[in-house]
Amino acid sequence: xxxxxxxxxxxxxxxxxxxxxxxxxxxxxxxxxxxxxxxxxxxxxxxxxxxxxxxxxxxxxxxxxxxxxxxxxxxxxxxxxxxxxxxxxxxxxxxxxxxxxxxxxxxxxxxxxxxxxxxxxxxxxxxxxxxxxxxxxxxxxxxxxxxxxxxxxxxxxxxxxxxxxxxxxxxxxxxxxxxxxxxxxxxxxxxxxxxxxxxxxxxxxxxxxxxxxxxxxxxxxxxxxxxxxxxxxxxxxxxxxxxxxxxxxxxxxxxxxxxxxxxxxxxxxxxxxxxxxxxxxxxxxxxxxxxxxxxxxxxxxxxxxxxxxxxxxxxxxxxxxxxxxxxxxxxx
Numbered sequence: 001x002x003x004x005x006x007x008x009x010x011x012x013x014x015x016x017x018x019x020x021x022x023x024x025x026x027x028x029x030x031x032x033x034x035x036x037x038x039x040x041x042x043x044x045x046x047x048x049x050x051x052x053x054x055x056x057x058x059x060x061x062x063x064x065x066x067x068x069x070x071x072x073x074x075x076x077x078x079x080x081x082x083x084x085x086x087x088x089x090x091x092x093x094x095x096x097x098x099x100x101x102x103x104x105x106x107x108x109x110x111x112x113x114x115x116x117x118x119x120x121x122x123x124x125x126x127x128x129x130x131x132x133x134x135x136x137x138x139x140x141x142x143x144x145x146x147x148x149x150x151x152x153x154x155x156x157x158x159x160x161x162x163x164x165x166x167x168x169x170x171x172x173x174x175x176x177x178x179x180x181x182x183x184x185x186x187x188x189x190x191x192x193x194x195x196x197x198x199x200x201x202x203x204x205x206x207x208x209x210x211x212x213x214x215x216x217x218x219x220x221x222x223x224x225x226x227x228x229x230x231x232x233x234x235x236x237x238x239x240x241x242x243x244x245x246x247x248x249x250x251x252x253x254x255x256x257x258x259x260x261x262x263x264x265x266x267x268x269x270x271x272x273x274x275x276x277x278x279x280x281x282x283x284x285x286x287x288x289x290x291x292x293x294x295x296x297x298x299x300x301x302x303x304x305x306x307x308x309x310x311x312x313x314x315x316x317x318x319x320x321x322x323x324x325x326x327x328x329x330x331x332x
Contacts, residue, residue: 004047006098010181013043020045022119022179027318034292036285038315041114041183042102046121048095049154049177056089062158063173069163079160086155091147099150100143103182112184113139113252116149117317118156119179134162134178138215139185139252139259146182153180186314187252188302190273191216192226194282195321196290196297202323204296206239207231207283213264213273214249216300216316223261224248227272231283238279243272278303282313289318296321 004020013021013029021029025043032038053059062085065078091099107114118134135156137149156162157178166176192211197204210219210226218224225244232239246269253260274282282301289297300316 004045006045006048006051006095007042007102008045009042009102010038010040010183019121020047020179022046022121022177022181023319024117024119024317025179025181026119028181028183028315030293031289031315031318034289036289036315037313039115039183039186041106041181043119044099044150044180044182046177046179048091048098049179051095052089052091052151052154055092056085058085058089059174061085066158066163066167066173069167072160072164075160075163075167079158079163082158083152083155086151087148089151091151096147099147099182103143103146106182106184110142113141114146115181115183115185115316116140116146116153117181117183118153119181120157121177121179134159136217138217138250150180150182154178183316186302186304186316188215188304189311190214191300191302191316192219194286194297194299194301196286196299197321198230199321199323205233207233207286209274209279209282209286211273211279212244212246212249213268214251215259216302217250217259218248218261220300227274229279231279233283233287236280236284238276241272243270245269246273274303278311278313281310285313285315289315293318293320298322 008017008021010025010028011032013025015026018026021043028038062082065081069075069078116137120134135153140146140149157176190211190213194207194209196207198206198208209229212219212224212226219226224246226246227244228242230239246264248261249264250259250261286299297318298321299318302314302316304312304314
């Protein structure tokens with residue numbers, strides 16, 4: 001059995017450990033070491049994933065289920081069968097103990113919510129676009145639920161979309177592994193995505209921000225018409241702005257101890273959810289990230305309650321931009 005740890009804290013996730021913790025954890029670790037504001041957390045390692053697969057004798061079933069997935073229906077069937085396999089399996093006692101101990105250290109109060117995010121080893125590179133193919137679970141409470149959602153993240157290595165894309169990329173099942181990131185939740189008043197180039201034209205002179213009320217899931221999932229602002233990197237001024245009709249938002253639901261999609265009050269729907277100053281602050285942060293990482297970035301962010309003077313900006317995850325970065329002659 002591997003001597004690799006089951007848990008690595010995000011600030012310790014560096015390039016040398018990328019195969020152990022996955023792309024998302026590596027990116028977050030880099031952001032923390034660069035001094036960016038990132039919610040604290042830890043990564044559950046790919047070694048833990050492999051130990052779990054071996055302990056539960058899942059390998060042969062995984063190979064069998066993805067062997068004949070030439071149609072969408074077959075990919076759907078395989079994905080559902082694999083989900084049931086993982087959710088019906090049990091982690092080893094030492095793995096479960098390590099995850100629970102890390103969660104207790106991260107969340108001294110059992111009522112502190114966390115996000116549980118996939119961090120696959122093949123994602124978040126400039127040459128492959130696995131982003132969005134595995135799952136993220138928000139507002140998870142307590143050690144029992146964290147352990148359960150780690151298993152669900154592992155199962156999402158085999159979503160229908162991921163199986164199809166992996167078949168196209170000819171990636172063997174035996175080469176697969178997944179890290180999982182567990183982070184404290186940001187009580188987001190608004191959230192969204194930011195690209196440090198124009199995703200339509202590839203123009204690197206501007207930063208494009210999409211924003212909506214509440215948690216960022218509504219933007220990422222395409223469930224809301226977000227505000228869309230383009231900011232000039234040189235002038236640090238807003239070039240263009242389209243205020244979306246943000247009719248719904250994901251927020252914490254005390255009744256279910258999870259999230260719910262709720263209506264945004266009519267008077268706020270067509271009002272920008274960030275101030276001009278906040279859009280500029282966010283763009284400045286994006287520029288610093290791009291410089292630190294050495295390439296265009298695709299960023300998820302959130303803005304939380306005020307610390308007394310201004311609302312707090314958090315970086316939830318970042319990955320290299322994967323479309324225009326593969327084009328030789330980007331417009332400048």
